[in-house]
Amino acid sequence: MNKKGISRCSAKLNIAIEKIGQEIDLNGQSLGGASSLEQLKRIQSDLLGMLKSLDDDSVSWDYIGFGRLIVDSWPMNSDLGATLLEAEQEYKKLLRG
Numbered sequence: 001m002n003k004k005g006i007s008r009c010s011a012k013l014n015i016a017i018e019k020i021g022q023e024i025d026l027n028g029q030s031l032g033g034a035s036s037l038e039q040l041k042r043i044q045s046d047l048l049g050m051l052k053s054l055d056d057d058s059v060s061w062d063y064i065g066f067g068r069l070i071v072d073s074w075p076m077n078s079d080l081g082a083t084l085l086e087a088e089q090e091y092k093k094l095l096r097g
Contacts, residue, residue, distance in 0.1 A: 009090040013051045016087035020044045050091050
């Protein structure tokens with residue numbers, strides 16, 4: 001994996017983690033498009049796992065999947081959803097090499 005790609009992915013993941021954390025801190029009042037607070041917490045957990053895998057040099061397909069959930073069930077105009085999808089796509093780029 002190239003360092004530039006890891007850096008770009010790390011930046012996107014950190015932005016996504018910050019935004020989803022803000023939504024969770026609001027107790028999911030608007031949910032950002034998610035169907036439940038638990039769904040947000042699960043996605044946050046996946047994002048944190050993705051970020052840790054970059055540090056450990058153990059990038060894995062294990063964390064991929066929430067993008068499909070967002071595309072299938074969240075509103076198309078969800079800013080949080082767009083941010084999360086960008087982070088997942090950047091991570092997928094690393095996996096594909």
